[in-house]
Amino acid sequence: MSGGVDSSVATLALAEAGFDVQGVTLKLFENEDACLAESKTCCSLKDAEDARQVCLEIGVPHYVFNFTKTFNREVIDRFCDGYLGGMTPNPCVDCNRYVKFEALQARRRELGFDYVATGHYARRGYNERTGRYELRCGVDGNKDQSYVLFHLDQDTLEHMLFPLGELTKPQVRAMAAEHGFINADKRESQDICFVPDGDYARFIELRTGSRFEAGEIVDRSGTVLGTHDGLARYTVGQRKGIGVAAPEPLYVYAKDVEGNRLIVDFDRNTLCTRILVRDANFIARARLEEPAALRVKAHYRQAARPATVEQVGETNLVVTFAEPQRACAPGQFAVAYDGDTVVCGGTIERVLA
Structure with missing residues (x-):
């Protein structure tokens, strides 16, 4: 509570x-x-x-x-x-x-x-045909939280109530x-609880003792466009706050940690079609025996998009979207749905195309 x-x-x-x-x-x-x-x-x-x-x-x-x-x-x-x-x-x-x-x-x-x-706004069910517990979307589409629960395994779901x-x-x-609860009209938490002011970079500096060094902002061909003030201050897909003048808005495409470079490009060039997902957890199915036509969310506030999901090895997935998507950020999560049921999900490792 x-x-x-x-x-x-x-x-x-x-x-x-x-x-x-x-x-x-x-x-x-x-x-x-x-x-x-x-x-x-x-x-x-x-x-x-x-x-x-x-x-x-x-x-x-x-x-x-x-x-x-x-x-x-x-x-x-x-x-x-x-x-x-x-x-x-x-x-x-x-x-x-x-x-x-x-x-x-x-x-x-x-x-x-x-x-x-x-x-959580999510539902648990049991599929008699497969003999597996399932995680399903909550009926309130505006509040559904199944995306953040993709990691639940069969034993946990057996002992969960939503x-x-x-x-x-x-x-x-x-x-x-x-019932007269004192929190009936209480505001919802919107920010990360341990960073209430939203300044992630400052928190990380204080927590780890790291000092973020300035570096080059470059386009995908390597042309220097400006200077960033620390890679941790930016996220893939970000548009505002880059600080580089251009004929149209620039978006963060990637972060080159070794070279301390922020890679940017125009919106039409930052979209991705294929991503590699690691550490996949399977819920509705024990594995994907063949490529499956599903719907995939690549970040929390995105609607699930049509995609083909293929299992590669034991815990890796290759997701190919039917249409290019924005901000498939490494470190975020990709979650695959069959209707309102979570099939599997894992961590985005990198963009493949």
Whole structure:
């Protein structure tokens, strides 16, 4: 329970359905100063108090688990290492994967509970034909979070509940208001919780002691166009803030970490058709026996696009989009769907064409 309205209503729905529910809030920071922007984060002391108050009103116990070491190692360190390596990491996926699911499932087993439940807008199902648990989109298309849950394995899905999967956000807020929850109208977290001011580069500098050096901004032919002030300050697909005058907008195409160069190009030249995906996790199918016509999301806010997905080796995928796509950033995730069901997903390694 983050203290937000979603996890609060998820708790309410389970309690009303007759489950024996215990609310858990995760302590993720050693120092609460990392969460000064309470309106933007999900980790402040006030958020924990909101969760406790909701549990009190529902009539279920509330506990706080200290997962600071896990969060630092699996989320913050991965985030910093990713940016320093020229990637564009998504720490929210890592938080879900290693903290809210992997670590929390381990705690569930230790305590003898049957399920971990969250306020994610997603659905779980079981396919009798394949004998596999499936992850499906939430019915609220505007809030669906199946993309960030592509890493769930069969054992985890067997012991997961998503009480909000069949609900819309307006319905959730209405339920919270009806029960007088103090967070019924609470703003949603939009930024990375450990970087509330949005200055990722400054955070990485302070965290790692690194100092980002200026370097050349070049086009794809190597022509120098200007100077950047540190590669970690840019993301693939970025348009604003490049600082180079051109007859039409320039976009970040790639980052050359070894040469400390930012590679840019015009929009029409930055689109990609084929990407290599590593560390694929398979949910609806154990593997792809042959190339499959699916729909693929290459970043969170993108609608799933038609593509052919081919398994290469045990954990690699080659994704070929039917139409060129923008901002297929290494370090982000590509998730493949068959209708509303997640088939597989993994980390974008590089653009192939």
